[in-house]
Amino acid sequence: MAIENLNVGTDVIEVKRFRNKPLNDRNAGFYHSVFTKSEMMYCARYSDPYPHLAGIFAAKESIIKCLDKPTKMIDIEIIHGQHGKPKAVIHRKRKNMISPQISISHTKSLAIAVAITK
Numbered sequence: 001m002a003i004e005n006l007n008v009g010t011d012v013i014e015v016k017r018f019r020n021k022p023l024n025d026r027n028a029g030f031y032h033s034v035f036t037k038s039e040m041m042y043c044a045r046y047s048d049p050y051p052h053l054a055g056i057f058a059a060k061e062s063i064i065k066c067l068d069k070p071t072k073m074i075d076i077e078i079i080h081g082q083h084g085k086p087k088a089v090i091h092r093k094r095k096n097m098i099s100p101q102i103s104i105s106h107t108k109s110l111a112i113a114v115a116i117t118k
Contacts, residue, residue: 005118009065011058012112018050018057034060034073042080054111055104062115063088063100078102088115 021027023044031040039056043049060073077089088100100115 007066007117009062009115010113011061011065012110013054013058013061015051015054015106015109015111018053023049032074036074036077039078048108051106051108051111055106055113058111058113059086059088059102059104059115062113063090063102063117066100066115066117067098078104 021030023031034057035043035053043052043056046052056078057073059078060076063076064071064073071090071092075091077091079087079089081087086102086104088102090098090100092098098117100117102113102115104111104113106112
């Protein structure tokens with residue numbers, strides 16, 4: 001199988017970067033510029049939302065590394081299916097939709113994500 005024309009991006013981030021930026025009014029601007037409302041609601045379901053926030057952030061970074069045009073993090077949405085499988089949706093005005101395949105993993109201290117696009 002040929003793997004021509006595939007773009008691969010990866011990102012790893014320390015969860016403490018998010019723990020050091022607590023979910024409060026002082027940091028609201030940052031969180032609203034990166035995460036969609038549904039992503040924030042998804043992470044808030046967990047007693048420790050920070051590994052999940054870091055994982056979504058890493059997924060968005062890995063997707064951005066695959067794209068040929070600048071894209072804001074807020075224009076990428078990570079949704080989770082019924083069994084927790086993450087899926088990326090890129091909200092663009094252009095018709096050429098890109099559907100990256102992504103994988104996210106995290107521990108209490110690290111989050112990593114990989115994205116692949118054609």
